Amino acid sequence: MKSHILLLAAAILAGPAFAQDAPKGDAAKGEKLFMADGCWQCHGVGGNGAALTGPKLSQTALPFEAFLHQLRRPAAEMAPYEAAIVPDSAAADIYAFLKSRPASPDLKDLPLLQGMGVK
């Protein structure tokens, strides 16, 4: 994933199209769009990821431009979302929703998970 982000960063620097500010999104709308547009299918309901299908998105550290770029020109397997079906404003709403997600619990507070199986 790191290499994707580096590539994205390079693309952002290179292209004027990416040099815009992140539009202000609406997290409540974004939550609905995250479901309606099918992001949940691969990234999980709540956006915390699934090993087989898509990485964690909640509290994404990506800048909006990189986020948008992943939608338009996915790094590898993700299905592309063109502006015709997820406009920039909708992407901004989804981004706001993901940014607003609460943190996952800390591993040290999960004795059951620490205790599972192989040491």
Place this chain on the structure above:
Amino acid sequence: MEKPRLDRRGFLKGAAVAGGATIAVEAPALAQTTPAQPKAPGPSAAQMAAETEHPGEGEHLTTEKTGSDFMVDVCKTLNIDFMAACPGSTFRGFQESFINYGKNTKPEWLTCMHEEVSVGMAHGYAKVAGKPMAAMVHGTVGTQHAAMAIYNAWCDRVPIIMFTASAGPVEDRRPGIEWFHSVQDGAATVRDFTKWDDYPWSLQSFAESTVRAYQLATAQPQAPVLITADGKLQEMELSKAANAQLSIPKLNHPTQASADPDALKDLAKMLVAAENPVIFADRYARSQKGMDDLVKLAEALQAPVIDQQNRMNMPTTHYLCQSSRGGPLLAQSDFVLSLEPQDIYGTLNKMTDQLERKTGSKIKKTTKVASIGTHDLMVKANYQDFQRYNATDLQITADPEASMPWLIEAVLREVGDRKSAFDARGEKMRAAYKNFANNARKAGALQWDSSPIGGARLFAELWEVVKNEDWAFVTPNAYSGNWQHKLWPMEKHYQYIGSSGGSGVGYEPVGALGAALAHKQAGGRLPIAVIGDGNFNMAPHTMWTAAHHSIPYLAIIQNNRAYHQEVMHIQRMANRHNRGVESGVIGTTMTDPNIDYARLAEGYGAVGIGPITDPKDLNAAFKKGVAAVKAGQPVLIDVVMQPRG
């Protein structure tokens, strides 16, 4: 039971009272040519005709022995424990002989509610029991029902002894149904994915073909075989004299083909010379010994093993089990050894699922590739399960499990002064291994509190309840996150049995049922199935077969209320076509109404628990479920889960 003659008298007496209406019901064929006589007193023409067709006193109507009894004698020599079947009239003689003449033991008859279950449970059973069981399927329609399960077992290289039947020669077929269920070449429907079949035309031939079929099924590469039991042969009288002339060939268990010693020597040299070898184990281990030997080979080389999880190949507790690092290890490898591969191309290459499909190699151009496998011994032309061709540097056509002791010996002979380099490699592997469990736990924390419930939470809660049991998974659990391979100590061969083979949906409930049966036979084990809801809906009545035959197991429904793989496929198409991006759920989801799986299970006589939507309720559900399984019951727990775990 009353004798037929008494029935006849009774019938005529009743007819005299009831008149023509009774005749029309009892003898429809005759009524076509003989108009019913309204309200005529006494027997009608049809009744008279029927009367005159009754056999005379000299004709005998029963017999003490038929061909099907001999067929049972043949099956009993194979040491088969179970015969699974959904009833079908083409094998009525055979079935009656099994349950009465054969006393319903060895094999014991199991009642299934679909031929896909009969065959699919035999698939799961063989992978745990290490020997095949049998399935019987109705002529024509039963074979058609069974086809997908046969295909799965074929792709998965699993032996099943299957029987079908046909009603016999034309002059002996009753009009109508017996014709629909008769076929010249019953195996043709499934010949593309069976190893061998035969339609024996004599009882002697039935004996020889059945024993041959068993041997072929169990020789590597293993696969289903199909024998057609002709209806006339089943139902014909078998005199003492004729029976005495028949003989059943002795069953010899074939040894498996071991590799050419020179080729193994070459392979050992290549493995020892390699700086970064990687061993891939696909359908490699058939037994605990296979697993133990793979550990020995890996240790001799201090080489990492990637378990492709189509069998239980490598203990997850061993530091050389590096399955979660397959990609990076392949990228830096200079030598790859693949054990019983089904798809070397797919292991070494990738292809994206975009409008333009791009391929790329996962290995360097200079990396050498070798394989030991039986794949090429059983390739057919039509179905494409043989996968894309991939050239190798050394291809050894042999059974890798049988060859492994010789390969280890050859490697040990070659090691020499490479020992210190191997030890250094081993240290690197130990260091990498230390991170695996912690990384997996970190990933598991992400969905810890989520509802729908995440896979890591499910497996952690489950572990807490079953950790002191002799547990074994009877389903592949990739869609629920494969947490058992990431975090459970999987050290025994029977703890995991791989997947469906052909990705035919419906394998999970049926394979689980058969595997659970084998675990029951082994005694004291706790079989666990994590079954997708789409998969379960192909055969929910497996719960009835389990209840009826007292086959205990814990079936957890990974309920994402969808055929989720298809949800993602449709979404991908909608995205690609720039339209309908919000309607990917049409035709792929199972909501409105939601299905109540616990009630369904209870309806079939199993224990039903759930739906569980709050992860905090998992502990109580698992405790209750495990207690019931230990008391001998099949249990279903419906857990509403994330689309993927």
